[in-house]
Amino acid sequence: MRCKVLIYVILLTHKHVSPTEIQASPNTNATLPCNVTSPLFVKGVKIDKSLIKVSWISNGSDFASFSNAAMQIKDGFGWDTRDFNNGDFSLTILRADLDLQGVYECTVSYNSTMLHSSNVTFSILASPTLSIPQQWVVLETESQLKCHADGFYPPPVSFSWTRDGQVIQPPYHVEGEQTPDGSYMAVGNLTFYASREDKNVTFGCKVSHNGNYQELDFQLNITYLPSVRLSVMPSSSNDIPLTLYCDVESFYPEEVSVSWLQNGTVVPEPPTTEQNPDGTYTTRRYYTLSPEQREQGGKVECAVNQPGVVHLVSGSAYLEKVDPQDEPPVLTKSAKASVALMCISLVLVFLLCFGFSWRRRDEKQKSLSVSGIILPPRVIVGHKGRVTVSIEGRRVDQVQTAWFLNDTPISDTSPTGTSKANFNCLYNPLTTIHLPYGLTLTSPVSEKGPLLPSRGEMGYYKLHTQGPLHSSGSGTQQLISSLTFIPQISVHKGAVFKCQVSYVGKDKIVVERVSERFTILSAPEVSEIQLEETPNDSDVISLTVRASHFHPDVITFRWFCQGSELSPVASQASSSPRPNSEGFFSAFSQCKLPRSELEKGGTKVWVSVHHIALKQPVTRETRGFIKRPCVSEIVSSTSFPDQTLTLGCEITDFHPPNISVTWLKLRAGEQDDREEEVIEGGELWGPIQAPDPRLYRATAILKRRATNQEKKERGGGIICRVEHCCLLEPIERHWRNVDIVAPSIPPSISVCWSSEGVGVFSLLLKGGHPKVKLLWAVGGSTLSPLVSNETEEIGDDGQRELKSVCALERSTSLPSQTSKQLERQKNGHAIKTKAAVTDPDAEGIEYIDEKVDGENNNIDSDEETKSEVDDDSDKEGEEDPGALHINRVNLRTGPRENERARLRVCVEITHPALKLPVYRTWTEPNEEISSSA
Structure with a gap:
């Protein structure tokens, strides 16, 4: 009896497992492994769970425990006690977050004897989101570009900048700053001097995080600084208004605002511009000073404001120099006549000012507040997306909107589109969506209307307008203009949406809004794992998985085998593969295992495919042994008296038993035979186990009677096509339709x-x-x-x-x-x-x-x-x-x-x-x- 007890104690000897590292994305499930190898835990043999004691502890806190057949577990964790019989005491974290990171210790004992103790380090891995908020730079002036990487963990990230695919700033690390939710944000800076050659050139911000790369492409908006010259119109008297004009030359883009300042006080002026032969613009702005302003004197400035410019460009002059004050002259008759004429002119000016103030009052009623273009959070190929603009004002019932893709107009091509102006209200059931910056969007409950291609084959578009909706407060109204589209890479990659707001019947554009460039996503289509024997080494099996039709080009394959990660031997998942004609990318990954591992039939191999368009990784798995089939040549025989032709093909030594056989008829040709049609009625005998119990064999049979047309042709043939999961290309065997018939020979010459x-x-x-x-x-x-x-x-x-x-x-x-x-x-x-x-x-x-x-x-x-x-x-x-x-x-x-x-x-x-x-x-x-x- 003592010997038996001693042996039992030896079997229960403590085994220590080396620490394990587990990483997971935020809000995903993660399993912390804890497996015990002991003769006690044999499959099919029940054990006394009341003698098992399991504990999971992290930072001194007990997260899960099992003792005396009773279980205690904290919220956010999962545990399946049915796996205890197999020695599996793994703990599952539900919706992982940053607070759950740390070292977890698993201890297992049986009948007060320690069996197992192991540590698992759990951490969060989150990829950054890229954005470039400011893309305006000034020509031949030091400019700063900022690339924001948000929501990543752990730090750091690496930034680099490219121009037309060439690196202009090598990678450098940034630790970043921690945000309230525990993740990190970082900003990469690029300092450079923009030249004329940088126009329409593609720049890129490339960010590396934990070995994964992301790149955001954009084009610069370059501002050409103008030359400003202030002049004064000649005046015959100091008591009449003085007209000034300002020449603004050689600037870009066309959008420019000119403000007039007198001793720091700004006065507005409507613009007029002309385009120069070199593509820049020229404008002359006038301003008339009143006699009181002329008498005030001092410094007068003409300041020019442009997009992306911090310090305004201005021209200045002193009234004492450009408009010297003369001594009051003695009035002559002609001077008195001039004074009378001036009085009449002042009356006319007064009437004009009164009309101008009345017009300003009317324009104030028509003033509009237009939000920026709101883009959808995820733009996915083939899925509907919507961009929206909110317009507020007193007279939005007279407002119309026009949408553009880059500079190309977009028209509503849906059959339900209204024939009236696009500000008409839609009388469908509405639902209210709260947007950023305090805006709300009222839209139909469901959007099931068909979308048709617009003119110019730009894609699929449907225009929506809701309003005017009455807002609370000062009697203003709200109008929502939105555009539904189905993204296409060839059309929308690197594009921007524009929305121009104007009044009905007016050509003048009141406001124009331009969206940021957005990234188009397309989730990969992942094949099943393809197994094939290595040509030069039959003892090694290649496992290949392919991903296609995805965008952008960054994709990650991770191979696993029974809990451990494998290293791929071949991969075509680089950061910049070449796209196909439609703009989509394809990649593959391959790993190899010894045949002996797969022949056991129990080795589980799986691959996890990660892509930014996927909310969860795509997983493909396989288990067991595989063997390539051997296909014989086609054998034919003819039975009498019905002249039935029987064709047969032997398929041997394959595994697994799933196999597909297709018979095809060929049309006769002088040089080659072309596939014409599939022949129905083929039979497959088997598969049946061969003498080797791991392998199978089968026979493909086709019985048919030749038609009169085939008898006349006496050509062509038949193909037996065999498909199997281990074959990248099907195996084909050809049979020629050649009947041998002796000729009729005369008895003499x-x-x-x-x-x-x-x-x-x-x-x-x-x-x-x-x-x-x-x-x-x-x-x-x-x-x-x-x-x-x-x-x-x-x-x-x-x-x-x-x-x-x-x-x-x-x-x-x-x-x-x-x-x-x-x-x-x-x-x-x-x-x-x-x-x-x-x-x-x-x-x-x-x-x-x-x-x-x-x-x-x-x-x-x-x-x-x-x-x-x-x-x-x-x-x-x-x-x-x-x-x-x-x-x-x-x-x-x-x-x-x-x-x-x-x-x-x-x-x-x-x-x-x-x-x-x-x-x-x-x-x-x-x-x-x-x-x-």
Whole structure:
């Protein structure tokens, strides 16, 4: 009994596990591992939970405990006691935040004996959000750009700046400042002097945080400082108003405001501008000083204000210099007349001022307060987004808005769009949304109206206007103008929205608002994990996952295997991959594991894909062994009497058993076969386990009857396509639709002799597939090959007809160029192949003289018969491809002078359907020999 107790104590020996680090994003779940390896915790064996004691402690505080079969756990944590039987005492943090960071200690004991103690360090990882609030700079002046990185943890972050993809400021670290919610914010600064070449150039702020990169691209708005010159209009008297004018030249952009100051007091003036040939603008501003202001004297300034300029540019002058005061002159009659005229002018000026004040009162009633353009928090490709502007004033019922994408007008293309002015009220059920800066947005409860492309193919847009809505207080009214759009990368990347506010019937733009540039998001489409054997090492399995159709380009793959993180061996997830034609990015990641790990069937491998467009990472996982299938060639057989064609293909040695087989019909082509259609009716026998229990085999079968069209074509073929989870590309096997049919052969050769001594031998074969091969020969006891002509046509019964013709001229003398041959060359005509076959007895058959082929014409002198084939010239044959070749045969006499061998013409017919060649022979009759002798 004592021995048993000693062994039991040894089994319960304490095991210490090295500390583990766990990171999670804010508001996500995180699992703190605590696993005990002990003979007590065996799968399928229950243990006495009343003897188990578990405790999770952090910073002296007890977060979860289990003792005497009772559990205590704080809010925000989760625990599944059913896993205790397996030795799993892991604790789950629900909605992680910064306050929960720290070192957690897990202790496990059984029957008062310590089994396990481990530490887990938990921390939060949050990526920053980038923004560049100010993008106006002054030409050739020191400018400061600021890049804000908000909401990141832990510090620090690294900033760098680029120009057209080139780094202009190398990375530098910034610790940042902590915000009230515990996260950090940091600002990166760029100091530089803007030049004219920086216009329309793309700059970028690149931020690195914990190995992840983000980049925000933008273009600068450059201000060209003007030259300002103040002048005065000549005046004949000191008692009349004095008109000043200010020349403002060579400035950019066109929007500029000029204010007049006298001794620090600002007086407004409406603008007038003109554009210079170099793209800058010129304006002249006037201001008339009253006699009291002229008498006051002092310094007069013309100050120019431009976007992004801190210190105003101004021109100044002293009235004492530009408008010297003269002594009061003695009034003459003409001077008195001038005074009277001036009085009249003062009355007119008074009337004008009264009208101006009345107009100012009316304009005050029409004054508007327009908010900035409010962008949606997340702009996702294919999802509706809305931009909004709020307008407040006394007369918003007379206000109209116009929306632009960059500088291109946007029109409402929805079928429900109103035909009236776009400020009309929509009588749909409304809901109120509270916006920043104390604004509210009243919008339809649901937005299900269809969106159609606007003119110019700029995308999808729908305009909305709600109002006028009565506001509390001084009787002002509120108008909400908004634009719903579906983002597209090719259209909206790097773009801005503009909203111009004006009164109905007026061309003047009262207010224009321009939005900030926004980042377009597109969540990645993640494939399943693809497993494949490594070509050079069959003991290693490659696991590949692909992500496509995402934007922006920063993406992260993290591989895990049974609780530990793997290192990828190949990845195409760099910070700047090239986009496709639509502007989307693609990437892949790959890791490798030994075959022995996967063959166990229990190793779990998963990959986590992180992207800014995803609220939660996308996870793909796989488990088990995989083996690439072997596919045999297609075997065919034909069953009688229904002529059913059966095709079969063996698929062996694959795992897992899931496999797909598709049969496809090919259309015959001269050079290649093209896929035409999928054939239905294929069968798959299996999969069934092979002798090796880990592997499977199957047989793909296709039974079909050939159609009449296929019988006529006798070409093309069929493909068996096999797909399996380990194959990047399917395996294909081809079967050619070739039927072997013997032709119909006539019993004898047809022969006709012309008056010129030329014999035309012909043979007509019908049907057959593929095409037959023919060889003509002539001679006595030995044969020499001849040249023949073949033509192929389709007969009346629809079968193929092959006509073979061989022309032969015999002679008993050595070949020489006779006067008859010279006459043939002079005439220059030839026998046509078709005419020789159809009507060999036709009159006027003429000849082609051929050259002599000494190698084929010389036969040993001790042979009884000699045949020669001579060729004189092939020029005529080259000029007319339809000419019939004439073979010339020289038959020499035997030992006796009056004895000559009998002429023998033979044709050999070979075809795949014939086991042996078929021969047809024509032999010269005896009477012809005697007559010729």
